[in-house]
Amino acid sequence: MEKKEKFTEELVDVHGTPLLRSIAEAWSQVEGFEARPDDLLIAAYPKSGVKKLGELKSPRLVKTHLPVELLPSSLWKNDCKMIYVSRNAKDVAVSYYYFYKKIKIHPKPDSWEEFLEKFMTGKVIFGSWYDHVKGWWEKKKDYRILYLFYEDMKENPKRELLKMLKFLEKDLPEETVNKILYHTSFEIMKENSTTNYTMMPEDKMDNKISPFMRKGISGDWKNNFTVAQYERFEKHYNQQMEGTTLKFRSEI
Template identity: 35%
Template sequence: MDSVEVFKGIRFPGFMHTQESLRTACGFQFQDTDVLLVTFPKSGTTWMQQVLSLILCKGHLWPIHNVPNWERAPWLEQNSFVKLLGNLDPSQPRLLTSHLGAEALGPALLHSKARVVYMARNPKDVLVSFYYFHKLAKFLPDPSSFEDFVAEFLEGTGFFGSWFEHVKGWLGLEPDLNMLFVTYEELHQAPRATLQKLSDFLGYPLGPEEEDFVLEHCSFPFMSQSSVVNYSLVPKEVMDPSQGRFLRKGVMGDWKEHFSPEQNEKFNTVYQAKMGNLGLHLPWTMD
């Protein structure tokens, strides 16, 4: 359960990744109709999987109620991928998910018209959510302290690598890919407008009633009660429910309840050094 795979200098949980599964992902042959969701962990992946599933399902709710999200949108790099890929509905575009960085996965996408949705989130909220996920997931080490976890996150030495490099790497590929950049915050603050942007990008425009339908079934109350979304189907030996819930809060700004002034100042310094010269207008505040 606690094994580790190191691939291209980045640590992955060995419980669900192997060198073979990681290499296979990097050489995957994308179809032009594929939809690939890419995120750094804890950036709203499950939420966006639900949104994209609902857009693509055209109102057919059976998969939404009966098929776990990790089967509806399987992870390219996980050792279960080949099996789950064969179970996808051939009548719909394949919805796939990945946490891999641009350096690893970009080459396989460069000659494809596959649609890529990249979702980012305020890194401070990512850090807090990831900290609690380490406590919940038995395949990740329990953090020694929040302070140490902050330091590891800023150094980019934790599992799945550096948030900063992940975001910058994928944004760097945006001009060369059929890609839409979306943030957790805009989906939270302007859900209908963001849904319209996503559905237009996918070529599945929705009417007002269809938008209402999607928004209802991707709401936090619905998802937190759905066993095929909230990971309650996962054995407790893999995710320990006594340590918290997978869908914990679904809010913005939770980091303010956790960061000390010193940690916040240090984070802002690193963030400015790594992201400040990109000229990005991102919908989150670092204060």
């Protein structure tokens, strides 16, 4: 049985995807979101305010964890540019587990073993990682989507930043590029109160369990998976990813 706390929200099925009840109750706002042609969407599976967006001046930066099939239709109609950031499944599972434990509204997992099983079967918020990464991968064939990999960004941040700037048709001085690289590095962002969520009230996020920005490395899954879990996960992973051209690196 899941441990229920005062602030825990139930998961609700929205068109086949498990979402928090608060998101499900505001779904009409999500579906009715009016995109603008110069909006930039940043999308990612978790650990890879609709009303307020309407008040912002263009160009707007819109962030989402939604699977591609649940995106508001106006984003496709307006041919908005989108950047999708993906990360290997095993590291995502570990990071998401710690995130689940610290966020008060998330149904608390009894154990890593239990959470891993739910992750593999897509019974977590925003659904199946496999469907998420594959859905966005296929969609990029027909729309302006830049598909990035977390592992590539860790390996060569400058190369990946230049990819983004080219995609966005931005030409920045070398000095500015270097400043962006500095301020977006994991080490600097981890100490920045505007990005590390330390200002979040304790009744919403328990940073004592684990910091929001925990390790920021590739391959941390090795410290959490048992041999048996690894073997079962790999078998399931290969079944789920069969037939796709999408490939991930589990470490760098």
